[in-house]
Amino acid sequence: MQLRDKVVMVTGASRGLGEALAHELARAGATVVAVARDERELSRVVDAIRAEGGKAHALGADVGDKEAILPLAGAAQALVGPVDVLIHNASTLGPTPLRLLLDTDCEDFERVLSVNLVGPFRLTKAIAGAMAVRGGGLVIQLSSDASVNAYPGWGAYSVSKAALDHLGRIFAAELDSMGVRFLSLDPGEMDTVMHREAIPDADPSTLARPAAVAQRIVQLIRASDFANGARLEVA
Amino acid sequence: MRPATWPRPEPERERLLVVDASAGKLVDRNVGELPSLLGPGDVLVVNDAATLPASLAGVTARGEALEARLAGLEGDRARAVLFGAGSWRAPTERRAPPPALAPGDELDFDGLAARVETLESERLVSLRFGESGARLYRALYARGRPVQYSYVAGSYRLWHVQTRFAARPWAVEMPSAGRPLTFGVLTALRRRGVAIASLTHAAGLSSTGDGALDASLPLPERYEIPARTRDLVRSAERVIAVGTSVVRALEASRLEHGELRAGAGEARLRLDASFSPAIVSGLLTGVHEPGTSHFDLLESFAPRAVLERAFAHSEASGYLGHELGDSWLVLAARARGARAA
Numbered sequence: 001m002q003l004r005d006k007v008v009m010v011t012g013a014s015r016g017l018g019e020a021l022a023h024e025l026a027r028a029g030a031t032v033v034a035v036a037r038d039e040r041e042l043s044r045v046v047d048a049i050r051a052e053g054g055k056a057h058a059l060g061a062d063v064g065d066k067e068a069i070l071p072l073a074g075a076a077q078a079l080v081g082p083v084d085v086l087i088h089n090a091s092t093l094g095p096t097p098l099r100l101l102l103d104t105d106c107e108d109f110e111r112v113l114s115v116n117l118v119g120p121f122r123l124t125k126a127i128a129g130a131m132a133v134r135g136g137g138l139v140i141q142l143s144s145d146a147s148v149n150a151y152p153g154w155g156a157y158s159v160s161k162a163a164l165d166h167l168g169r170i171f172a173a174e175l176d177s178m179g180v181r182f183l184s185l186d187p188g189e190m191d192t193v194m195h196r197e198a199i200p201d202a203d204p205s206t207l208a209r210p211a212a213v214a215q216r217i218v219q220l221i222r223a224s225d226f227a228n229g230a231r232l233e234v235a
Numbered sequence: 236m237r238p239a240t241w242p243r244p245e246p247e248r249e250r251l252l253v254v255d256a257s258a259g260k261l262v263d264r265n266v267g268e269l270p271s272l273l274g275p276g277d278v279l280v281v282n283d284a285a286t287l288p289a290s291l292a293g294v295t296a297r298g299e300a301l302e303a304r305l306a307g308l309e310g311d312r313a314r315a316v317l318f319g320a321g322s323w324r325a326p327t328e329r330r331a332p333p334p335a336l337a338p339g340d341e342l343d344f345d346g347l348a349a350r351v352e353t354l355e356s357e358r359l360v361s362l363r364f365g366e367s368g369a370r371l372y373r374a375l376y377a378r379g380r381p382v383q384y385s386y387v388a389g390s391y392r393l394w395h396v397q398t399r400f401a402a403r404p405w406a407v408e409m410p411s412a413g414r415p416l417t418f419g420v421l422t423a424l425r426r427r428g429v430a431i432a433s434l435t436h437a438a439g440l441s442s443t444g445d446g447a448l449d450a451s452l453p454l455p456e457r458y459e460i461p462a463r464t465r466d467l468v469r470s471a472e473r474v475i476a477v478g479t480s481v482v483r484a485l486e487a488s489r490l491e492h493g494e495l496r497a498g499a500g501e502a503r504l505r506l507d508a509s510f511s512p513a514i515v516s517g518l519l520t521g522v523h524e525p526g527t528s529h530f531d532l533l534e535s536f537a538p539r540a541v542l543e544r545a546f547a548h549s550e551a552s553g554y555l556g557h558e559l560g561d562s563w564l565v566l567a568a569r570a571r572g573a574r575a576a
Contacts, residue, residue, distance in 0.1 A: 057368075057369060058369065059369055060373075070285075070376075070393045070397065071372070071373070071376030071377075071393075073285070074285050074287065074372065074376060074403075075369060075372035075373060075376065075404075077285065077402045077403040077404065078372050078403055078404050078405075079368060079369060079372070081402075081403065082283070082402040082403065083402075126397075126401075127402075129398075129399045129400035129401065129418065130283045130400050130402035130433070132400065132421070132431075133281050133283055133400040133421070133431050133432065133433040134283070134402075134432075134433050134461060134463070135431075135432070135463050174418070174422065175418075175422070177422055177425045177426065178421070178422065178425060178431065
């Protein structure tokens with residue numbers, strides 16, 4: 001997929017991989033709608049993209065909030081037109097330090113599913129229908145190796161990511177005939193705030209830089225060489 | 236005709252009357268059976284406009300209450316129909332008139348400022364908001380409510396007035412002919428070989444409560460036709476429009492350019508009994524009463540006698556009206572040969 005003048009929405013774009021993706025997509029010529037809860041950080045990201053000559057808009061929203069989804073989809077598309085690529089990058093680990101499932105409060109488990117699974121479902125529902133009647137579009141779910149491996153302590157996050165992968169597979173099976181494609185990407189371990197929260201004693205030198213991972217993801221989008229609903233490891 | 240007063244849980248089980256103009260035949264079906272009624276060579280064109288929460292409660296600088304229903308919004312400028320104090324629960328024709336206004340007057344919509352730029356009539360004004368871009372949309376989504384009418388049983392939430400394929404919030408009332416189209420139906424149509432295409436048309440207000448103003452509706456409405464839709468329509472044997480807004484956009488483009496073109500435009504044409512669509516030969520629509528402009532428009536697809544019989548049948552069989560109601564599929568006497576358009 002050629003990204004020039006395409007509209008790409010990235011959630012969780014105020015830091016980490018989301019920030020790096022917003023930059024890299026704008027460099028590829030896309031118009032980026034950057035979404036995150038922290039509007040100050042988001043403005044910093046969007047200002048930096050614009051300073052480089054890229055096209056970006058900041059929209060503050062919590063994807064875990066049901067009431068935020070239609071206003072987000074509406075405002076984004078009012079400003080820049082129909083979304084061509086939707087990237088579900090926002091996610092939460094839940095409370096840290098990480099804890100075993102039997103030590104996890106039900107409310108915390110629900111909140112993780114709200115942000116990592118139900119939010120992407122709602123946002124896909126708000127955006128992918130128009131992609132389908134327009135004849136195409138791409139939805140990317142950021143996954144994790146915790147979606148396929150059972151690591152003690154990663155319960156809520158792990159479950160949400162496994163379900164998110166499968167959400168993409170089912171959407172792919174249902175909308176393949178209408179040209180909407182779904183892809184889950186496992187970015188591997190990166191040097192991000194989220195990783196430090198999860199594994200505080202990790203050696204940063206062993207972790208990938210978000211900018212390098214973002215470059216690779218943009219290459220994958222350009223090549224678009226994957227089966228609909230696939231799950232790929234970026235590294 | 237009784238209106239549907241609240242969204243029903245299973246749109247595919249809503250009723251669909253097939254009005255076959257050439258045979259003068261009426262057949263009762265349901266929306267879920269639509270795929271069996273269309274086939275290869277057909278293209279179904281939907282309006283993908285999302286619905287803005289276009290009703291804003293505000294006050295004048297003198298503290299007089301009013302409601303503004305945006306009729307269209309571009310940039311930070313809007314045309315709006317104004318009402319005095321009150322809500323959607325009162326029929327529009329019984330709503331109090333808005334406070335007297337003059338150009339330059341400031342309105343306050345709960346912290347969102349707007350200035351009256353021009354008055355086209357007592358009720359129809361042009362406004363300029365004090366915010367623009369993302370801040371304006373944030374303010375509108377935070378304060379606005381969906382435009383609705385007194386026959387609806389409760390207050391709409393934003394999701395009640397979106398089709399399943401909504402994108403840009405250009406419409407101020409739901410393009411409701413597309414409301415019952417589920418993705419179960421749309422993907423079944425694809426499997427039948429029916430092409431699905433979209434355009435965006437800024438569907439406006441359907442009623443203002445002011446006879447003179449209502450007679451001037453619809454106001455000019457912007458639209459945009461994607462290149463893919465142009466190509467699918469040109470190569471189709473039969474073009475089925477989902478809603479009059481789709482007829483309006485396609486035929487406006489043809490009238491303006493002499494052929495259907497991709498791109499943006501403004502539809503100014505009025506569709507009525509005398510209008511002859513050259514592109515569209517079938518229409519999926521809500522059920523409208525004789526005497527309304529919607530009903531008159533159907534005459535360009537089927538003889539009046541057939542339509543009157545269809546309405547009498549619908550009423551006798553308990554079809555429900557208005558935007559949450561049942562549907563008609565009106566098929567013109569013959570395919571118009573969209574290829575020629």
